[in-house]
Amino acid sequence: MAAVRIALLTIRLVMRTKVALFFTFVFPLVFLFAYAGLIAHGNPEIVAYMFGPVVTLNIMGSGFFGLGIQSVMQRERGSLRRYRLAPLGPRTILLSNLLANYLLQLPTLGLLLFCAVAIFHMPMKIGWVTLLVLVTVGTFAFAGFGLTIASVANTMQEAQVYNNIAWFTLLFLSGVTFPLPMLPRTIQRLAMFFPSTYLVSSFQSIAAQGDPLLRHWPEMLVLVTSGFFGLLFAMKLFRWEKEERISTRAKLWSCVFVLPFLVMGVWMNTRANPTAAWSRSYNAMDQGSSAGANAKAAKDNSIEDFEGVQTSEELTNRWRVTADSGAANHSVVELSLVTPGAEGTRRAMRFAGRLAAGPKNTPGKVAARYEVKIPVNSRGLEGIKFETRGDSRVYQVAFRPPNVAQLGSSGLPVPLPAISFVPGGTWQNVRVPIAWLANPTEHGLAEGPWILEISVTGPSGEFALDIDEIRFY
Amino acid sequence: MVRPPVLSCSHSPMNQTAEKPVLVSVQNLHKNYGDLAAVRGLSFDIFQGEVFGLLGPNGAGKTTTIEIIEGLRQPDGGRVRVCGLDPAQESMSLKERIGAQLQSTVLPDKMRVDEALRLFAGFYRRSASVEALLERFGLKEKRHTFFEKLSGGQKQRLALALALVNEPEMVLLDEPTVGLDPQLRRDIYALIERFRSEGRTVLLTTHYIEEAERLCDRVAIMDRGQLVALGTPRELITRSGQGTRLELRLAKPVGLERLKVIDGVIDCHEAEGAYFLRAQPPAVTIAALVRFLEADDNALVDLHIARPSLEDVFVEMTGRRMEA
Numbered sequence: 001m002a003a004v005r006i007a008l009l010t011i012r013l014v015m016r017t018k019v020a021l022f023f024t025f026v027f028p029l030v031f032l033f034a035y036a037g038l039i040a041h042g043n044p045e046i047v048a049y050m051f052g053p054v055v056t057l058n059i060m061g062s063g064f065f066g067l068g069i070q071s072v073m074q075r076e077r078g079s080l081r082r083y084r085l086a087p088l089g090p091r092t093i094l095l096s097n098l099l100a101n102y103l104l105q106l107p108t109l110g111l112l113l114f115c116a117v118a119i120f121h122m123p124m125k126i127g128w129v130t131l132l133v134l135v136t137v138g139t140f141a142f143a144g145f146g147l148t149i150a151s152v153a154n155t156m157q158e159a160q161v162y163n164n165i166a167w168f169t170l171l172f173l174s175g176v177t178f179p180l181p182m183l184p185r186t187i188q189r190l191a192m193f194f195p196s197t198y199l200v201s202s203f204q205s206i207a208a209q210g211d212p213l214l215r216h217w218p219e220m221l222v223l224v225t226s227g228f229f230g231l232l233f234a235m236k237l238f239r240w241e242k243e244e245r246i247s248t249r250a251k252l253w254s255c256v257f258v259l260p261f262l263v264m265g266v267w268m269n270t271r272a273n274p275t276a277a278w279s280r281s282y283n284a285m286d287q288g289s290s291a292g293a294n295a296k297a298a299k300d301n302s303i304e305d306f307e308g309v310q311t312s313e314e315l316t317n318r319w320r321v322t323a324d325s326g327a328a329n330h331s332v333v334e335l336s337l338v339t340p341g342a343e344g345t346r347r348a349m350r351f352a353g354r355l356a357a358g359p360k361n362t363p364g365k366v367a368a369r370y371e372v373k374i375p376v377n378s379r380g381l382e383g384i385k386f387e388t389r390g391d392s393r394v395y396q397v398a399f400r401p402p403n404v405a406q407l408g409s410s411g412l413p414v415p416l417p418a419i420s421f422v423p424g425g426t427w428q429n430v431r432v433p434i435a436w437l438a439n440p441t442e443h444g445l446a447e448g449p450w451i452l453e454i455s456v457t458g459p460s461g462e463f464a465l466d467i468d469e470i471r472f473y
Numbered sequence: 474m475v476r477p478p479v480l481s482c483s484h485s486p487m488n489q490t491a492e493k494p495v496l497v498s499v500q501n502l503h504k505n506y507g508d509l510a511a512v513r514g515l516s517f518d519i520f521q522g523e524v525f526g527l528l529g530p531n532g533a534g535k536t537t538t539i540e541i542i543e544g545l546r547q548p549d550g551g552r553v554r555v556c557g558l559d560p561a562q563e564s565m566s567l568k569e570r571i572g573a574q575l576q577s578t579v580l581p582d583k584m585r586v587d588e589a590l591r592l593f594a595g596f597y598r599r600s601a602s603v604e605a606l607l608e609r610f611g612l613k614e615k616r617h618t619f620f621e622k623l624s625g626g627q628k629q630r631l632a633l634a635l636a637l638v639n640e641p642e643m644v645l646l647d648e649p650t651v652g653l654d655p656q657l658r659r660d661i662y663a664l665i666e667r668f669r670s671e672g673r674t675v676l677l678t679t680h681y682i683e684e685a686e687r688l689c690d691r692v693a694i695m696d697r698g699q700l701v702a703l704g705t706p707r708e709l710i711t712r713s714g715q716g717t718r719l720e721l722r723l724a725k726p727v728g729l730e731r732l733k734v735i736d737g738v739i740d741c742h743e744a745e746g747a748y749f750l751r752a753q754p755p756a757v758t759i760a761a762l763v764r765f766l767e768a769d770d771n772a773l774v775d776l777h778i779a780r781p782s783l784e785d786v787f788v789e790m791t792g793r794r795m796e797a
Contacts, residue, residue: 016583087568
């Protein structure tokens, strides 16, 4: 109960100290904005990937510089002596520090989360409970780290030296600053010994790939164990007075604190293969971010990306298919959704069926048509493009008014020409240049809608064409 | 090293506290800091309800002794009992029963006065009313003031209030008036006298002679970790053999040999036209001096009488002045 009282008062004191307020609440936001703005360029997928490192950085900072330095400062200033006159033991003081540190972490986390979601539109792929568990375990582990340093440091200067060594090592070599897959192999091997690596990689695999938390139980176990070790040492080596010095032998004993990390590092290097998991998270983020970036870039010029289409019925409501063979329409055509789409998107449209020859062996022809509105400000546009893959048949794409008579005296050729293309098995980009798009009003063509027509003709037989990401360019 | 003789008056009939139960017992206490022997074979008892002073110059071992009694330091030898408890082994129980004020109390800068009192009151099974403490120590108007904004005297009053927050049987005060101006010092004296009137046992350390003489029922004079004198201030002065100091100027000069033989004169010397006598008992000497001057057709131009102090006792016992 006394620990809770001291912890609550400590929080109140932090709220009254401008410097403490800055480092508790503003500084983590500076990192979030730096990571999300400068590194992720506001891309929500990358922000989600970088959120783990930002939270880890904050947890590390509060462990080393909040809890660790605070403990040494209390001792150096002599404020612990007054507590010593009361019926309190080291355990109460340490628990109160631990509790205050944790409780201060929660609003900071909330603030980071709010900014990441509200400002950078970070997708919330990590559950609340999982997030809380990760933050709790991480805070406990780094509190142990900070307390161990505070226990072995005889002076403030000494504590600063130890803290800086640990801080910068973990900052640059454990995925907090640079993504783990980007680090050289040797550094990756070294990173497997660092607690921040466990926290960052767990965060990222859960956030980027939706991994369950339980898959990271070894990392969590090591972090919790090290936290307990840290607390144990802090209790054992607790000093009320700055005059009390710790022996070199005791300092050496405190090295046992790193034992869980050593075990974990050796296991990861020899038995586990965390680098593959790190790469998977990174790639998942990378793919998501390209899709996101492309979607964002194409947002204004997009004609159809099929991402909002849920069913084939919905698709046939948007698209019109026709089988124009001269006979009684023996050709069959069907529109459906395929997954995934081009460029890592979720869906694409499949235009497939069977061509049947008409009377006198005239080739069959089927087409899919889509109504397109010319953008209000089309200045600078050069044409229409889309991603496609197919069966190596000859397909055609045309962009025309619903009624050719509409062209009137526009000066454009009638009928408008179509472009042929032969899609292969992989996604390819097809571009249809339309010169008048740059200034449609000059030709009296701004009024829509226009029709985008994709058709296939030729010998009888099956055909299949996938279309995605149709947009002006 | 030869131990100085201890001037002990604890069994004197003048001792009013001897009948009361012993609250603190210190027997043959030793404490070393590396090669430095801070306390060497210290022994004394403190009786319930008395104000007991540890008097001595800086480095005498007072703070070490009081901190061992408080349970803040472990002794290297000897036996200490406070309220029947061993401070080294039963410090948690002991801290419930004693209140202490450190030589320098440091609290977090942004902690308010009433918050400090409420926080510390919450640590004990029994606690005093915070409002009453604020009132009593004149801190009511400063209740919302941050610790960093308090003056030296206010900080000291807060430290004293914190010492009483658990309504202790015994209060231990380490140099409670050091660094304070005379007015604040008098305020603190009044507070300590109030402790006494409430029947609390008080142990205080000081290097101010007048503080010990004014406040303490009994005094233990310490030097270099050892006890050099123990008793009530009056007993110590009376028994020290220092005598009352007389400073006199005469109409006509007189030989020192003739002054030395006057009744009660212990010592005599001359400086800058004045004669300095140590006399015991002083009344006998003054009467004999008047008779001597009448017979010698001489006259007393000026006379100053200075009662001996604990400083003189210290000088007698150690050969040094207290500030040395």
